[in-house]
Amino acid sequence: MKYHGLGNRPVVVLVLLATVVCAIRPAKAGEPPPKDDAAVSAIRRMVTTYAQSVDTADVQLAATVWANTSDVSFIHPLGHEHGWEAVKTIVYTKLMGETFSERKLNVKDLVVHAYADTAWVEFYWDFVARFRGNGQPLTTHGRETQVYRKMGAGVWYTPTIWGCL
Numbered sequence: 416m417k418y419h420g421l422g423n424r425p426v427v428v429l430v431l432l433a434t435v436v437c438a439i440r441p442a443k444a445g446e447p448p449p450k451d452d453a454a455v456s457a458i459r460r461m462v463t464t465y466a467q468s469v470d471t472a473d474v475q476l477a478a479t480v481w482a483n484t485s486d487v488s489f490i491h492p493l494g495h496e497h498g499w500e501a502v503k504t505i506v507y508t509k510l511m512g513e514t515f516s517e518r519k520l521n522v523k524d525l526v527v528h529a530y531a532d533t534a535w536v537e538f539y540w541d542f543v544a545r546f547r548g549n550g551q552p553l554t555t556h557g558r559e560t561q562v563y564r565k566m567g568a569g570v571w572y573t574p575t576i577w578g579c580l
Contacts, residue, residue: 454529457571458563462522462536465561465573469520469542472511474503482564482572490577492557515544515553532565540578 461480468477481487481499489496489506496502511518525538537560544553559578563571 451529451531454531454534454565454571455527458527458529458534458536459525461563461571461573462525462527462538462561466520466522468507469511470518472507472515472518474507477503477507480573482566482574484574486574488575490579492555492579514547516547516550517543517545519543529563534563534571536561536563 464476465480467473468480478499481502483499485498487497487499487502489502491506493510494505496505519542521541521543522538523540525536527536528534537558539558540556542553542555542557545551546553557579559576561573561577562575563573566572
């Protein structure tokens with residue numbers, strides 16, 4: 416067998432090939448990319464803002480956390496909303512604003528996994544509220560996973576949240 420440009424030197428081809436493969440070795444399987452500490456801090460602030468938006472049922476504040484897109488998804492104990500308009504109307508205006516007169520979402524055990532343009536968080540929560548109609552208190556406990564992506568001018572937004580009791 417003749418190797419063009421190298422004469423009859425198959426060993427040279429193998430050495431060159433091995434050198435190239437070793438030089439471009441990808442990360443080992445199961446080895447995550449390095450974490451982005453600035454992104455971790457930014458995402459922690461986003462979770463704090465998210466909790467404040469629930470506490471106040473503030474759609475304007477929520478809009479700084481949620482992506483304003485039709486692919487937004489919020490899975491919660493009472494249902495599954497698709498699109499920012501549904502989250503804004505059903506979760507913030509109707510559920511939080513019209514159902515409860517007082518709300519407090521306490522986030523605990525927050526873990527952030529952040530990389531260059533993608534992040535996800537896991538946390539547990541306690542939700543304490545008072546029904547608007549009869550003043551009865553409500554306390555629930557659950558856990559949540561939020562997915563974030565960096566969009567536009569390096570701003571983080573969440574397109575997806577899963578919460579359960």
